[in-house]
Amino acid sequence: MTENSSGGGASGIGKWLFxxxxxxxxxxxxxxxxxxxxxxxxxxxxxxxxxxTTAEGERPAEQTCELTGPRSHVVLTSRGGSVKSARMLDPKxxxxxxxxxxxxxxxxxxxxxxxxxxxxxxxxxxxxxxxDFDNLDFELKESTPTSCTFVHKDAAAEVTKVVSLTDRPFExxxxxxxxxxxxxxxxxxxxxxxxxxxxxxxTESSFWDLGRRPAWLTDVTTHTAKGTKRHLPGAFDPDxxxxxxxxxxxxxxxxxxxxxxxxxxxxxxVSSVIxxxxxxxxxPAAETLIEEGEYYKLAHGAPDYGHMYRARLAYPEKELxxxxxxxxxxxxxxxxxxxxxxxAVGGADSGRINMTEAIDLGMFGFVGKYLVMYVAxxxxxxxxxxxxxxxxxxxxxxxxxxxMLPSLKTQIATRRLKPQIEAIQAKYKDDMMQKNxxxxxxxxxxxxxxxxxxxxxxxxxxxxxxxxxxxGTAVExxxxxxxxxxxxDLTHADPYHVIPIVLGGSSFLQQKLMPAQGMDPQQQKMMxxxxxxxxxxxxxxxxxxxxxxMVTNTWxxxxxxxLVERWIGSQVKVPEGIKVREIKKRESxxxxxxxxxxxxxxx
Numbered sequence: 001m002t003e004n005s006s007g008g009g010a011s012g013i014g015k016w017l018f019x020x021x022x023x024x025x026x027x028x029x030x031x032x033x034x035x036x037x038x039x040x041x042x043x044x045x046x047x048x049x050x051x052x053t054t055a056e057g058e059r060p061a062e063q064t065c066e067l068t069g070p071r072s073h074v075v076l077t078s079r080g081g082s083v084k085s086a087r088m089l090d091p092k093x094x095x096x097x098x099x100x101x102x103x104x105x106x107x108x109x110x111x112x113x114x115x116x117x118x119x120x121x122x123x124x125x126x127x128x129x130x131x132d133f134d135n136l137d138f139e140l141k142e143s144t145p146t147s148c149t150f151v152h153k154d155a156a157a158e159v160t161k162v163v164s165l166t167d168r169p170f171e172x173x174x175x176x177x178x179x180x181x182x183x184x185x186x187x188x189x190x191x192x193x194x195x196x197x198x199x200x201x202x203t204e205s206s207f208w209d210l211g212r213r214p215a216w217l218t219d220v221t222t223h224t225a226k227g228t229k230r231h232l233p234g235a236f237d238p239d240x241x242x243x244x245x246x247x248x249x250x251x252x253x254x255x256x257x258x259x260x261x262x263x264x265x266x267x268x269x270v271s272s273v274i275x276x277x278x279x280x281x282x283x284p285a286a287e288t289l290i291e292e293g294e295y296y297k298l299a300h301g302a303p304d305y306g307h308m309y310r311a312r313l314a315y316p317e318k319e320l321x322x323x324x325x326x327x328x329x330x331x332x333x334x335x336x337x338x339x340x341x342x343x344a345v346g347g348a349d350s351g352r353i354n355m356t357e358a359i360d361l362g363m364f365g366f367v368g369k370y371l372v373m374y375v376a377x378x379x380x381x382x383x384x385x386x387x388x389x390x391x392x393x394x395x396x397x398x399x400x401x402x403x404m405l406p407s408l409k410t411q412i413a414t415r416r417l418k419p420q421i422e423a424i425q426a427k428y429k430d431d432m433m434q435k436n437x438x439x440x441x442x443x444x445x446x447x448x449x450x451x452x453x454x455x456x457x458x459x460x461x462x463x464x465x466x467x468x469x470x471x472g473t474a475v476e477x478x479x480x481x482x483x484x485x486x487x488x489d490l491t492h493a494d495p496y497h498v499i500p501i502v503l504g505g506s507s508f509l510q511q512k513l514m515p516a517q518g519m520d521p522q523q524q525k526m527m528x529x530x531x532x533x534x535x536x537x538x539x540x541x542x543x544x545x546x547x548x549x550m551v552t553n554t555w556x557x558x559x560x561x562x563l564v565e566r567w568i569g570s571q572v573k574v575p576e577g578i579k580v581r582e583i584k585k586r587e588s589x590x591x592x593x594x595x596x597x598x599x600x601x602x603x
Contacts, residue, residue, distance in 0.1 A: 170335025
């Protein structure tokens with residue numbers, strides 16, 4: 001922290017970007033070498049039994065049922081009564097701006113045993129099982145545009161599963177009724193889950209992505225009465241499956257507290273299963289598991305290597321007497337992380353469910369939450385997310401301006417003192433102690449406090465990180481254009497490189513107007529070109545929405561510097577000279593002669 005702090009402008013942000021790049025280097029290269037994570041991991045303790053059992057012999061033909069709501073289209077299959085396809089109908093949820101007629105598919109696995117909303121009824125104990133197999137074949141008994149009824153019946157059980165649309169977007173109601181047809185008591189354990197398969201290329205970024213969030217960064221999330229927990233694949237390394245750490249015999253990680261919902265969550269979309277209280281049915285456990293590619297016989301490091309993300313609600317085992325039945329009620333959500341829609345999931349019960357917790361705003365989420373709320377309010381005013389980001393940036397710059405003012409005044413004063421600073425550096429170029437003393441006296445006389453220059457920047461760091469996280473997870477910006485045709489999508493890198501060029505030029509201008517002080521001419525020249533170069537390179541990869549923020553931030557910073565220079569800078573008087581007390585050299589400062597000082601060691 002020195003007198004050349006930029007006070008939060010482009011060069012100030014650049015310093016923190018430089019620190020961030022250094023941390024990325026450590027994360028990608030040094031840390032894996034220290035921890036050994038760079039080595040191919042051992043296999044997880046999963047077995048072929050984890051796939052579950054299926055009836056032998058010829059199976060009935062698959063039947064499908066389609067549900068179409070105002071904003072979504074869902075296809076269910078008789079294999080497990082699970083979801084085979086889930087797509088959002090809004091045009092903005094196209095696969096890409098180049099494929100406007102193809103909607104994003106939220107079901108990414110074709111394995112029967114890993115389909116979303118798959119129903120499991122097998123108990124884990126030794127009691128007589130209610131059903132014989134893990135993977136059941138159902139018969140489609142009734143199909144309407146808003147409801148599907150599946151029935152599985154054998155000698156011991158009748159299972160009726162009804163999946164229907166609710167009056168809220170992207171939401172399904174799932175009711176399962178199990179009746180014991182056996183002549184004796186039988187035991188079952190009901191579980192329902194969400195799944196998603198993602199390759200490493202979709203979920204992991206390389207060093208050259210320069211901190212950009214991966215396209216389909218995915219985690220498994222649980223929300224219980226004790227809070228919300230998120231886990232990435234690193235939480236399920238082969239040596240992590242310890243029962244004392246909360247892992248069950250089925251290798252699922254069980255969250256503490258009564259389960260409310262479990263979900264597979266990516267940047268912009270979430271698939272969840274939600275508990276609906278029913279009399280006589282205990283609260284479920286919220287459990288998660290991420291299966292490594294080795295389990296799917298994929299070579300570690302291969303292009304198609306990936307993970308199966310699984311999140312489920314597992315209810316307590318329950319015994320049914322002969323002729324007795326029980327009904328379980330769940331909600332399911334397949335859709336975008338639109339804040340207003342998530343807040344309404346469950347209707348009157350939305351307060352308990354609190355699906356907005358599926359949005360991950362990072363360690364500074366308490367800041368990001370209000371930033372997103374504010375930018376959404378601005379959007380309602382101007383009707384454009386791009387201009388809302390610009391107004392957000394301007395608002396933030398005005399808000400922190402009182403904190404920035406001492407730093408800007410210090411910059412101006414330091415620049416006006418350049419002749420005196422250069423004179424001191426020349427006079428005491430071989431005496432660092434005397435030079436520092438002279439600089440301190442010069443700053444004290446002029447009322448300059450260099451250490452304050454970094455304080456405003458430090459105070460803004462939570463806001464910057466929260467804004468980056470918020471822009472990277474705000475589905476409202478997904479496939480949203482700005483200044484068409486220049487920026488077709490605020491959540492992706494600018495394809496025409498307009499923002500990198502504009503930001504680089506703006507940063508160069510800011511450096512030119514107010515160069516960093518306290519450096520020799522060669523260092524200043526290097527900063528003049530290096531900082532704009534860093535910004536330009538970063539914005540070739542980062543989302544355009546973040547670039548809109550940075551361009552606006554730079555130009556507002558230039559304007560602030562101009563105003564402070566004109567209105568406040570004139571108050572700074574440049575001294576004609578300054579007297580500096582000389583530090584007298586003492587004999588004790590010289591190295592001791594041979595034979596003096598400590599006695600020689602004998603021996």
